[in-house]
Amino acid sequence: MTSDFIAVLANPSAGRGRHRGLLPGVVQALGAGGRTVRLLEAHNGLEAEAACHQAVGEGAAAVVAVGGDGTVHRALQAVADRPVGFGVVAAGTGNDFAAAVGVPLDPMLAAEQISAALRAGRDHRFDLARTESAQGERRWFCAVLAAGFDALVNERANRMRRPKGPRRYDVAILLELARLRARGYVVHADGVRHSFPAEIVAVGNCPSYGGGMRILPDADPADGMLDVIFAAPLGRMSVARLKPRLRHGTHVTDPRVTVLRAKQVRIEAEGIIGYADGERLGPLPLEITCVPGAVRLLR
Structure with missing residues (x-):
């Protein structure tokens, strides 16, 4: 199974929808390194988690959460403690995790950095809490x-x-x-x-x-x-x-x-x-x- 795609979990209502129009540009920036970008389809939180788990199981090179802390939380259930990259494009009302780990709050810049990190094989390890x-x-x-x-x-x-x-x-x-x-x-x-x-x-x-x-x-x-x-x-x-x-x-x-x-x-x-x-x-x-x-x- 090849790791040749980037899975994107996007919450269109995050940040009260103010970043909705940026998604096509974010997808383009993520795919700049040549990998296919796959938008995950989900209508609620449980479906979002299931879609992320499926993407990881199918060999995604990375899962990217486009939204706020709630979207990040859903995606993390699939990537935590797993050998898969995780990206955050901060587009929520609250972006507290992104702010704490140095993710740019400009969505386009964040997407470009994720793509560059994947090309370079670079990641930064951060702690998570397990309940x-x-x-x-x-x-x-x-x-x-x-x-x-x-x-x-x-x-x-x-x-x-x-x-x-x-x-x-x-x-x-x-x-x-x-x-x-x-x-x-x-x-x-x-x-x-x-x-x-x-x-x-x-x-x-x-x-x-x-x-x-x-x-x-x-x-x-x-x-x-x-x-x-x-x-x-x-x-x-x-x-x-x-x-x-x-x-x-x-x-x-x-x-x-x-x-x-x-x-x-x-x-x-x-x-x-x-x-x-x-x-x-x-x-x-x-x-x-x-x-x-x-x-x-x-x-």
Whole structure:
């Protein structure tokens, strides 16, 4: 089986569709090295993952995700810990993984670099996080796993039919703030047990999520470690005021905030659905393991 094609997973609605017209140019740039470019057909997340797995099974030289962190997340399920190149063309609302690993935020430049890296046989290894549920289901994520207030907001927004677009998340934030309460968590970080009440809990392979909110500003996707954050109960007003500080990562100086670093983390809590890269994983508990160099990034 020959590795003679580039598989492209493109999300036409990523970034609210603002890059939709760039796809033909991106495809042309990717194919500049002479390889065939194959656009993968998918109408939902499960189909996207299946298409990526099939492409890898058929010997793709690379899988390229054109979209945001959600598109990257879907494609990673097929390339993680596999000897296949991975490219990212940042075209989403949130491009946190791309920003963390030095992918150009200009889609055409990113496509040209992917093509050049393939021609040169060059890749850069970056860590990924592997999760395992209580039922043994394994998933990979690249940026941040939310397991507190932000996860609750995501879960509520996904259940809402209206309003459409980003306003749905604004409404979900207000509704979750109204019922905010600290929940009991148990976190095991490399075997050390931490038990605490909190509203904010997250595990990061990269510094930011949600399009630049630096929840774990010192997280490094090439250091073989995960960063873990939790905060003593903050209350509604402090949580509501947290967003501006998240943009700069200055919230970690608050004495109520704890940041740990570990290779393996287990998070336990009742009534929380974990979200990673903005995608729904499933209920806690979750085991999260850093896998060094698990993705071969073409850049």
